[in-house]
Amino acid sequence: MEDHSLPQGSYFLGFDSSTQSLKATVLDANLNIVAREIVNFDSDLPHYKTKDGVYRDASINGRIVSPTLMWVEALDLILHKLQKSQLDFGRIASVSGSGQQHGSVYWKKGSISTLSSLDPTQPLAAQLSGSFSIKDSPIWMDSSTTEQCKAIEKAVGGALELSKLTGSRAYERFTGPQIRKIYETQPEAYDATERISLVSSFMASILIGSYACVDHTDGAGMNLMDIKDRAWSKKILEVTALGLEEKLGNLAPAYAVAGSISLYFVERYRFDKNCLIIQWSGDNPNSLAGLTLNSPGDLAISLGTSDTVFGISTEHKPSLEGHVFPNPVDTNSYMVMLCYKNGSLTREDIRNRCADSSWDIFNSYLQNTQPLNGGKLGFYYKDYEIIPPLPVGFHRFILENFTSESLDGVKVREVTEFDAASEVRAVIEGQFLSMRAHAERFGMPSPPTRLIATGGASNNENILSSVASIFGCNVYKIQSSDSASMGAALRAAHGWLCNKSGKFVPISCLFSYNLEKTSLNCTLAASPGDQELVNKYTLLMKKRIEIENHLVEKLGRV
Numbered sequence: 001m002e003d004h005s006l007p008q009g010s011y012f013l014g015f016d017s018s019t020q021s022l023k024a025t026v027l028d029a030n031l032n033i034v035a036r037e038i039v040n041f042d043s044d045l046p047h048y049k050t051k052d053g054v055y056r057d058a059s060i061n062g063r064i065v066s067p068t069l070m071w072v073e074a075l076d077l078i079l080h081k082l083q084k085s086q087l088d089f090g091r092i093a094s095v096s097g098s099g100q101q102h103g104s105v106y107w108k109k110g111s112i113s114t115l116s117s118l119d120p121t122q123p124l125a126a127q128l129s130g131s132f133s134i135k136d137s138p139i140w141m142d143s144s145t146t147e148q149c150k151a152i153e154k155a156v157g158g159a160l161e162l163s164k165l166t167g168s169r170a171y172e173r174f175t176g177p178q179i180r181k182i183y184e185t186q187p188e189a190y191d192a193t194e195r196i197s198l199v200s201s202f203m204a205s206i207l208i209g210s211y212a213c214v215d216h217t218d219g220a221g222m223n224l225m226d227i228k229d230r231a232w233s234k235k236i237l238e239v240t241a242l243g244l245e246e247k248l249g250n251l252a253p254a255y256a257v258a259g260s261i262s263l264y265f266v267e268r269y270r271f272d273k274n275c276l277i278i279q280w281s282g283d284n285p286n287s288l289a290g291l292t293l294n295s296p297g298d299l300a301i302s303l304g305t306s307d308t309v310f311g312i313s314t315e316h317k318p319s320l321e322g323h324v325f326p327n328p329v330d331t332n333s334y335m336v337m338l339c340y341k342n343g344s345l346t347r348e349d350i351r352n353r354c355a356d357s358s359w360d361i362f363n364s365y366l367q368n369t370q371p372l373n374g375g376k377l378g379f380y381y382k383d384y385e386i387i388p389p390l391p392v393g394f395h396r397f398i399l400e401n402f403t404s405e406s407l408d409g410v411k412v413r414e415v416t417e418f419d420a421a422s423e424v425r426a427v428i429e430g431q432f433l434s435m436r437a438h439a440e441r442f443g444m445p446s447p448p449t450r451l452i453a454t455g456g457a458s459n460n461e462n463i464l465s466s467v468a469s470i471f472g473c474n475v476y477k478i479q480s481s482d483s484a485s486m487g488a489a490l491r492a493a494h495g496w497l498c499n500k501s502g503k504f505v506p507i508s509c510l511f512s513y514n515l516e517k518t519s520l521n522c523t524l525a526a527s528p529g530d531q532e533l534v535n536k537y538t539l540l541m542k543k544r545i546e547i548e549n550h551l552v553e554k555l556g557r558v
């Protein structure tokens with residue numbers, strides 16, 4: 001039998017270049033965490049003057065960008081922090097990473113020579129500051145490309161056709177519509193671009209000192225890749241922007257080697273020169289790997305700047321809602337996902353306004369209010385939401401005569417405010433009722449066999465208890481809530497193993513160690529308790545969707 005063990009004494013480094021921070025997780029050969037670090041963009045790199053890692057452009061509706069150079073500077077800073085923590089870089093056998101999905105970077109013509117000859121005595125940012133034809137990268141929060149989405153869908157024969165081809169209908173944050181907008185509104189900048197990277201392939205490019213490929217999984221978040229063939233769709237490239245193919249480079253599987261680490265990092269941080277860089281991917285696909293999701297009955301929810309719900313599917317059913325991506329660690333299955341823009345920043349907003357900016361008060365409100373919130377339903381969109389496509393605004397309703405036995409005779413009354421405690425419960429129940437409803441509509445398992453929670457808010461027991469009752473299943477957690485950087489470290493190990501074997505090997509080979517003894521062990525965090533409550537939530541969810549449909553008819557994007 002082939003030996004699938006990882007070399008004892010070696011380390012595997014995973015990054016997560018996300019909206020608000022750059023994180024790193026280092027695993028040893030037994031898959032235990034040996035080091036972690038974080039660079040918080042707002043506080044550690046204040047000279048970029050970001051708020052929550054982004055710039056919200058008040059002059060253009062829905063435009064949200066991040067300074068590309070900040071991500072570059074964060075890489076030097078996090079490596080410097082890891083160096084100070086005495087991490088032995090020489091033991092790192094491979095590196096991979098997660099990038100916030102959809103965000104794009106525009107490399108100026110000629111930048112490849114700067115990238116391939118970086119001087120290890122100088123910081124990265126100083127050397128790459130002139131390398132971008134667009135200085136601020138459009139990111140996943142941007143919703144300014146509705147016109148481009150409509151045009152692309154129309155040109156390929158409709159939204160469902162685009163979903164059939166690429167795994168998703170056109171979405172404002174997806175990279176194809178973003179590129180089309182740049183092509184239309186900044187043609188000189190588009191012409192001056194020699195390579196367009198995703199955040200994932202961008203960070204990998206810096207590490208290898210050359211342009212890295214986009215991986216198949218994150219590539220499916222662009223509305224440009226034929227998901228069946230895992231190749232750029234010529235038809236869609238043509239209707240997106242002229243001359244696009246040469247700017248995109250090649251695609252590669254997630255488990256492939258992007259290249260060896262560049263001399264810059266060997267000399268500046270003492271990485272081993274044989275250290276491999278495995279293709280980076282999106283944060284959600286890598287979370288799927290980090291949570292060791294492997295059964296179609298499992299669902300994961302990631303509660304971060306964005307909230308996402310995802311699972312595994314063996315088939316690709318085109319839909320007008322949600323996304324289908326290739327599974328980064330299994331060549332035969334797909335990842336299915338829903339993404340909400342109003343995640344932690346919206347929870348924080350309600351905490352700040354209603355709970356004196358304190359999570360303790362927020363939690364006490366959750367503890368002291370009854371499940372179902374006496375029929376109070378809230379819709380909180382601090383940012384233009386994706387699911388449902390509704391603009392910024394808060395909407396509150398009270399269901400009168402809601403006995404929780406049936407919806408007969410229930411009257412819906414709109415109100416302008418709730419008391420503070422009800423507002424807190426309404427934002428939490430509202431977010432998870434919406435997730436359950438849309439997950440069911442998208443064909444995800446209901447109830448799931450189990451639900452694995454990750455991301456910052458998964459540390460909140462009160463929130464997880466509501467999740468368990470709303471979804472009607474047990475909720476589990478892994479030791480670290482940073483599944484995106486954990487998944488990247490795991491994918492670094494997986495890619496290393498595939499490279500050693502000269503072919504794809506299932507990631508389960510890595511788990512022959514007995515998962516329970518590793519940092520990936522899942523523990524039960526909350527149970528649904530009483531089935532009657534689950535049934536009542538089912539009714540409430542139905543009513544909520546009815547109200548949501550009315551709101552979309554009245555205010556939504558078509």
Ligand code: XUL
Binds near residue numbers: 018019099
């Ligand atoms: C997924 C999405 C977000 C970002 C967050 O489609 O837009 O979850 O990946 O980093």
